[in-house]
Amino acid sequence: MNNKQTEKQIGQSFSNVTPDVYNDISARCPTRAAVKRQRSANWGWKLSTCALALVLVVAIVFGGVMLGTQGRQSAVAATVTLDVNPSVAIELSTDQVVLGVKALNKDGERILGDLDLTGSNLQTAVYAIVGSMTLGGYFSVDNSVLVSVDADQSLYQSLVDKVTSEITVILGSQNVQASVLSQWITQSESAKSIAQQYGISSGKAQLIAAILDASQNAYTAEQLAKLNVNELNLIIESLNLPQDVLSHNGNNASQSRYIGREEAINKALEAVAADLTLSSLSQTDVSRLQCKMDNDDGVMVYEVELVYNDWEYDVDINAITGAVVKLEKELQNYRPYDDATRTKLSEEDIRNLVRSMFDLPQNQWVQVSYDRDDGVYEVKVNPNQGKFYEIEFNVYGDVISFSEEEIEIMPGPVEDQWQGGAPGDQYSAVMNYVITQLENIYKQPIDRSKMIDFTYKLDDDYRSRNVWEVEFKYQVGNIMYEYECSVDIDTMEIIEQSRDIDD
Amino acid sequence: MSRQTYKMPRSHQIDNAIYGIANGEENSLRTLYQLTSSAVYAYALTVTKNVFDAQDVMQETFVKMYDAAPNYISRNRPMAWMLSIARNLCMDKFRSNSRLTDVTDEQLEAQLQTVQADVTDRLVVQSCLSKLSQQERTIVVMHAVGGVRHREIARQLDLPLNTVLSKYKRSLQKLKDILQGGKDE
Structure with a gap:
């Protein structure tokens, strides 16, 4: 038992012996009328300085006056959640009057500020919220919005249509082509637990659960929970999510934050050419060229795959900087063979071979292990700052696979x-x-x-x-x-x- | 603008629940209770060393907190705020009731027998209460159950950070030994 486990055990044990007195407490706490929420004063920017905000405020006041407060006493009939990176939930009465708007994360609080949208209609609320997100800079490079509807299924389509068209219009006026994802909240257990564990909205959690499913858990929930909706949208584009799980208004997620697919392919070709000591390499020289976006430990990357001669390459390009994050190659269809004319090398021979490859001193640490089943030497070495190599040699010292990866200076646990x-x-x-x-x-x-x-x-x-x-x-x-x-x-x-x- | 990725820390979830209560939102009290009840109870237990008093203090803490919520100002230390309410209530109990606390270890064991929990849980709780000093168990409970950072504990208890850290580690080691030694202790 280590310290962390002991700590966890203490937490659990106290939790298990805690009596449940919630009902007694609740009985002693009289229902309180809604009071304007107090906030600490350090939320950065002020809405009132922006012209658009004035329009919003007018729209809200006007909307509020027009619609009165007839919905106030009603129960919540539907909840529409908007996730961008700010996450905001809009609660609606049966006649689709806004009963309340809640921030579901810190960015959400920031964009809501003191906006009180109670009593306005859905479109006005969406207009105000998305407008505020625009002012907050959330659509300066990204364009994705996730709309999640928690309501009777009969209401779903009309709510989604209203919200999507409102978002499209507002962002369109800012020359942003909105990519709107929409889904019906199914309250699945997996989504619920993700939402709870990572403190994210149930809509975003449901999307993450769907990505985990469709990618056969190529990612972790923790990794995805850190991404914003635009980043998730980019990952979704490389997966085939069924239409009944998630619908899409047809516009692609913005890549304007990133170098773009063409540039990424060029960078990858340069890296492969350098690896093969060729002067250059063009798209037509290689086969099976593929490029898709992915997230590698929190870093958005273009994953470029290609085949040249007998080598299968897999190159990850940092989507923002264009740097090569990872370069892997593998000899296609390699089978161990015996060649009596060549000398078989020992572990120490391999170690020396690697030292000469990287121009390393004799005392440099090189980890070599021999895989008897495959007849392959596996080598791990980090010869210089920031790079880590894994190389496989056959017994004659030929490289049969090679991987070069940047060492993260901030590794996860x-x-x-x-x-x-x-x-x-x-x-x-x-x-x-x-x-x-x-x-x-x-x-x-x-x-x-x-x-x-x-x-x-x-x-x-x-x-x-x-x-x-x-x-x-x-x-x-x-x-x-x-x-x-x-x-x-x-x-x-x-x-x-x-x-x-x-x- | 720079990329914002966000995982809501526990303190922020607690803050949100307190705001929700102030705002008259349904379910906020339940959320707050789920997030903090075991920490409040554990804390009260370490101070009163009495299962029944701790339960009283826990109830009173939530009721008091419910009343105070509209005036709550977040300083990103909601747990510390709740535990300071609990501490004052424990002190009130001491003042109003001289019989309170210092039940013997046997009495405490008997009290814990009335709690529905398994053997290990009872052993952990009882060891915390009887094998650690008042200060040690407060530090352990605040951090391990309440998730209060060592720096914050140091501030609350007016101790140097290093003292808190070393007391915490020593206490954890004691408990680890007891747990690994089974019930012989």
Whole structure:
């Protein structure tokens, strides 16, 4: 049992022994009439400075006066949720008067500000909300809106049509061609749990559940929950989501934030040409060329696939910067073979071969393992800052697959067995620094190769900073020490550290 | 404008529920209760060391919080706010009722027997209450159950951050030993 598990157990146990007295409490809390919601004053921008806002306010006041407040006492008959990145829910009475508008995330609060849309009609509310999102800059590069309707199915289509046409008109007036996704909220268990776990709207959660289904879990819910609707829309374009799950107004998601498909293909061709030491490579030289958008650990990428000669390439291009994030190649249809005229290489031969490939010193760490079943040497090496390579060789030292990947300086939670590692790379530099600091603090030299249970991960306590939490155990005589240290890897500040006896 | 991705932190969900209550929204009280009741109860239990008093304090905390919600100003520390209400109520109980607390460990065990929970849960709770000092168990419960950050706990208890961190780790280790040693402790 480690500290995290103990912590979790404590949380669970207290939760399990907590008596349920909700009904008693609820009985003592009289229903309260709606009071204007108070907010802290730090929501950045002021609506009143913008001309469009004036129009909105007039529209709202006018709409409110026109429609009066006849719907106020009614029960909620339908909820329409708009997700862009701001998420906002509009509650409607049976006669489609707005009973209330709720922000479902922080961006939602920001765009709602003090807008009170109670008593207005649906179109007015959509107009005000989408207008406010436009002012907030949410459609300056993106164009996607997710409309989710939680209502009797008979109301679904008419509500979607109204909302979609309103959005199309408003964004059209700003020269944005809206890509509107719409869905009927089915209250599925999977969506509910995603919504709850990640604190997102049930509409966005349902969309994420659908993507997970259609992609056969190629992503994680956690990964998708961080994306905005435009990014999700781009991923959806490469999947085939059934029409009854999600309907679409036909406009593609905006890629104006990104370099575009053509540019991505060119970048990939350049990278492949460089890899093959060719002067150039054009689209006509390669076969089976494909390019689709994807999200790789939170980074939007173009995934370019192509075949050249016997090599199958898979190149990921950062969709914003155009940088090569990953380059993988594999020899098609490779089968191990015996060739009596060639010398079979040992692990150490392979290690030396890799050192010469990357021009590395003799003491450079190169991890080599031999897969007996396939007759293949698998090599892992990070020879320079920011790159990590995995290469497979056959027993004669021919490369049969190769993968080059950028090392994320902010890896997600990972566990590792770092024991000194390669000098020079940033990861090892951070670790060496941390351990040297701990050596100085506790006046105890640490032999890097004898650390036990070495782990590091991003410290969730510091959301806005790149803080790594490093943990390991180290034995001195009969005593096993447990070290912990949090370091800001941008400033190298040691934020917290401790050493305990682990017994 | 820069890309905004967002996962709603727990403190923000709690804030939203409190605003919802102030705003007369149905279900907000239930949401707040679901998010915070175990932390409030656990906290009250660590202070009163008495199952029945803790239950009283929990009820009173929610009722008081419900009344105070319209005047609530978020400082991104809603849990700390709720626990400070709970603490004042515990103090009121001490003042009004001198018999209160310091039930013996045996009495506490008997009280916990009345709670529907499994053996491990009872062991964890009882160990927290009887094997840790008042300050240690407050720190453990605030962080492990209430999700209050160590920095915030340090501020509330007026202790240096390092003290909170080391007390927390030591307490966790004690509990870990007890749990791994089974019920021998």
